[in-house]
Amino acid sequence: MSPLDLLVAAPLAFMVASLVVGRGGRWLILAASPAMLALSAWLVALPPDAAHLVGDWELPLGILLRADGVARLLVPATSLCFVAVGLYAWHEFSPKSGRETARAHTFWPLLYLMWGGSNAGYLTTDLFNLYVTIEMVSLAAVAMAAMGSLAAGLQYFLIALVGSLAYLLGVALLAAHYDTVDATLLAIHARPDLPTLLAITVMTAGLLVKTALFPLHGWLPPAHAAAPAPASALLSAVVVKLGFVIILRLWFEAFAEVVRPAAMHLLGGMGALAILYGSIQAIRQERLKSLVAYSTVAQLGYLFLAFPLISNAPNPAEPWAAVLVHAVAHMLAKAAMFLAAGLMLKAVAGERISDLAGLARAMPLSVTAFALAAISLTGLPPSGGFTAKFLLLHAAIEQGSVVYAAVLVIGGLLGAVYLFRPLSVACSGSAAPVVKAEAPLRVAAPLALAALAVALGFAGMMLIELSSLSAPPAAAGPLPAEPGR
C-alpha cells in the first residue's frame, strides 16, 4: 500500500465507520486525526517523483496518483484543516437534543467524504476521476451548507451541478478526441484545435463556478455565511480550492502549450476584479460571517491573478510557489477565522460585528486567533499570506505589470480595512461583556491553525522547494543560486 492510496481510502473507511457507529461517530476523529496527519507527513517525505497507478492498471486507462508539489502542499494543509475543524466540531456536534442529534449524525460522514474527495482531487491526474472527486466534495459541501440554510444550500447545489456537468462535457470532448483523459498524457498530445479549445473553455467555466471566481461568486456568501462554523470553515478553506487546483492542472500541465496569453490575462483580470469587488463588499458587511465569506471571494481572486504572472515570468517557479503558498495560507487562516468567529458569535449570541464589543478582554484567545488569521489574510509580515503576496508583487513588478501590482497593493490595504474593523470593535469598550469562559480545547483549534498560517512566513524556502517538485514545465524554473558572499 502506498500513502497515495491510503490518503483517499482511509477517510472513506472512516466515513463508512462513522455511518455504522452512528451516535458515537464523533469519537472517530480522535483516531482519524493522527492517522491522516501521519499519512500527510509520509506523503511530504516521499521521494521526489513518487507516483502510483491504482490497481496497477497502465495508462491511458489506469488512474495515476502522483505526489507532486501541489499535492505535497495542499494535502497536509487540508488534513490540518480537517483535523482542527474535527476537533472543534467534536464539541459542537455532540448529540444533545432533537435537531442537533440529526446534525451530529450527518456531519461526520460528510466530513470524511469531503476529506477523501479532496485528497483524491489533489493526487489524481485523471480528468474523469477528478470529475468524480469534485462531485464527492460538492455533495458533502452542499449538505453542509444546507445545515445552515436549506435555500442557500439548494442554490449552491444546483449551480455546482451545472458546473460539474460543464466540466463533464469538456471531459467527454477530450475523451473522444484524444482517447485519454490523463493530464500527463494530454500534456504530450494536446493540439490547439477547436474541440480542445472548446473543451478547455467549458471545463474552466464549470470549475470557475465551483471556485466562485467573480463574477460567478454569487452563491458563495449566502451559503458560507449561513452554515454552522465548522461547516463554513471547510467550505471556505477546502472546497473552493479543489476547482482551482484542477484549473491549475489544466492550464499549466495538460494544456500549457495550447492556452493563449490573452486567456491568461482574462483569468488574471477576473481575479483582479474579484479582489477589488470582494474586498469592497466585505467592507460593507454588517454581519461578521458575511464579512469573512466576502473575504473568501476576494482572496480567491489572488489565486487567479497569479495565472498571467506565472505564464509571463522569466522564472515561473516563484509565482507558482506563491500561488500554492497562498492557497495553503488561505486554507489555514480562513478555517481559523471562521472557527474563531463561530466561537465569538456563539458567546455573544449575535451575528453582527457590533456585537463583538469588548471581546478582546472577555475572549482574548479567540480574538488572538482571529487577529493572527487576519494578519495572514491581509498579507502582513510575517505570515504565509505575506510570503505569497510578496512573491506575487515581486513577479508583477518584475514583469512591469502595473495593473496587477496596483491591485495587489490596493487589495492588501482593503484587506486591512475590513479585517481590522472587527478587531477594532473587539478592542472597544471599557467593560468586558460577561460571556461563558472559553473552553481552552475549542479555542486551540483556530489558534493552532492561525499560528501555523503565520509560521508559514518563516518557511519560505521550504515551501518553494516543495512546490517545485514535479512541477509542470510551464511552472518550473531554475531557482536562483543561494545568495551569500
Add this chain to the structure above:
Amino acid sequence: MTISTSLGHLFPLTGAALVGLGLFGFISLRHPLRQLLAVNVIGAGIFLILGGLGRGEGVTDPYPQALVITGIVVSVALTAVGAAMITRLAEERRAAGTASDQPKDQGP
C-alpha cells in the same frame, strides 16, 4: 457506412441541442424543481455526446461507455439528493408559513 457516419454525428448534435435546451431552462426557470429537471436535461445531452463520440466504424470504443455509466450513476445520485433537499425545503417553508408569513433562510 453512410448511415453509421451520419448517426455518429446525430448523437452528438442531439446531445448539444439538449445541453443548450437544458441550460436555457436552468437560467430562465426559477423553481428549484424545474431547475433540477433542466440540469438533468443537460446531463442527458452530455451523456449522449459522450456515448455518441465513442461510436467508431463497426467497432465501439468501450472507454467512453464506461465513463458514461459512471457519469449516469453520479447524476442519478445527485438528482436524488437535490429532490430530497427540495422536498425538505418545501416542508420547512410550509411549516414556517403557518407560524409566520415570511419564509426564513432567504439568502440576500
Add this chain to the structure above:
Amino acid sequence: MMTAVPLALVLLPLIPAIISFALPERLAGWRNAANLFVALIKVLIVADLLRQVRSGVDLEWRYTILPGHDFLLRVDTLALLFVSLSVFLWLVTTIYAIGYFGRGPNLARFFGFFNLCVLAATGVALSGTAVTFFLFYELLTLATWPLVVHNGDEKSLRAGRIYLAYTLAGSAAFLVGILWLKTLVGSIEFTAPPDLSAVPPLTLTLIFVLCVGGLGVKAALVPFHGWLPAAMAAPAPVSALLHAVAVVKAGAFGIVRMIYDVYGIGTVAELGLGPPLAALASFTILYGSLRAVMQTEIKKRLAYSTVSQVSYIVLGASLVGPFAVIGGLVHLVHQGIMKITLFLCAGALSNRLGIKAVADLDGAGRRMPVTMAAFSIGALGMIGVPPVAGFISKWYLGIGGLQSDASWVVAVLAGSSLLNAAYFLPMLYRAWLLPPPEQAAFRELGTASDRMLVLPAVVTAAASLAAGVFASSSFSPLTWAKLIAEMGYLK
C-alpha cells in the same frame, strides 16, 4: 562574523511578551519583575556590543527567507546608535509604565504588545537588508496598533483607524519601492550598496520618492504627519516611548539608511534629491512648530513638537555634509531623550494632578517640583539652550548647513528655535511663576508607585543634560555619531 547575538538581542523581548500575555492579573508583580529584568539584561548586552563594535568587530546573523531575499541582522555603528537609545529608554519607560498604570485593566495586553514593539524597533535598527527592514517596520505598525486603541473609547478607536491607514499605506509604498529596486539591481544590502549606475535617473528618482515617502509617513513628514497627533489618544507611556522615539525614529532611521546605505551620497547628489528633501524637512520643522504653538492640550503640543523635531534628523541626512550628518544622527538620540522626558512628565501631571491642558499648568511647579524641573530641562533642550543636548544638535546642523552651501538652514533653525521658545516658555512660566488654583496638598514622591512615575523623567532629564555637558567625552552620543560618520558615511 556569523553569530546569533543579534538575533538573540532582537528576540529577547519575546520572553517578557509571552510572560505578560500568559500571566493572570493577580500575578502582576511577577510580570513587572520579568519586564524589568529582561530590559536590564538587554541594556547590559548592548553595552557590551558598544564596546565590541567600537573595536571593529562585525557581527551578523543571516537566514534566507526567500530566494534572493536574505533576512540579515547586522550590528553596525548606526544600528547601535538606535539600539542603545531604544534599550535605555525601554528600561526607563517600563519602570514608568508600572508606576503609571498601577493596577488597571488590559495591562497584560499592554505589556505584551509593548515588548513586541521593542522587538520590532530593535529589529528595525539591526536590519541589514531592505526586506528585513520592511519586515520589522511592518511588525512595528502591527504591534503598536493595540497600544493606540488601548483605552477602547471612540477617540482611541478613531486614532487606531487613522494610524493604520497612514502607516499601512506608507509601508505599501515603501515595499513597492524596494521591490522595484530589487528587480533592477538585485538584493539590497545596507553594507554593500547596490550598483545603481545602470538604472535610468527618472526611475531612481521615482523609487526614491516611493521609499522616502513611505518612510516619511512614520517619520511624520508633512503632509503625512496626521496620524501622530491623533495617536496621542494612547496612554502616556505609549506616547512617550513609541510615538516620541520608536515609531517616528524608525521612519527617520529608514530615510538615513536609504540616503547613505542604499543610494549613497554620490547618487543622491547626482540626482539632485537632497535639496527638495531638505526643503520638505525644513517646511515640516516650521509647520510643526507653528501648529504646536496653537495647541492648548499639552500632549497635542508635544506631538506637533515631535513632528517638527524629527525632521531635524531628516534635514541633517538630506544635507549630506559631514557636520549635518553628525547633527542629524546625534539628534536621533538627543531628541529621543529630551522628548521622552517631556512626555513622561506630561503623563505624570495628567495621571496625578489631572492636568491635561496648558491652561491648567498654573503653579504645577509648586505641586510637583521634581517633575516640572525635569520638564523644564527637556523644554530648554528642545529650544536649544546650552548646555542641554538640543543645543549640540542645532549647532552641528547649522554648521552643516553652512558647509553644504545652504545657509538658509540657519534661518530655519533660528525660526524653529524661536517658535519652540514661543510654545515652551509660556508653559514654564505658568508652572513656576503663577500660583496654583487651590492649595491642595500634594506629596510628589509619597509612595513607591509615585517614585516610579516621577524618577524616570529625572533620569532622562539628567541624561539630556549630560549628553550636552559631556558632549566631548568618549561615551557621548556626539562622539558616537562622529564615529559613525567616520566609519561609514564620509569615506
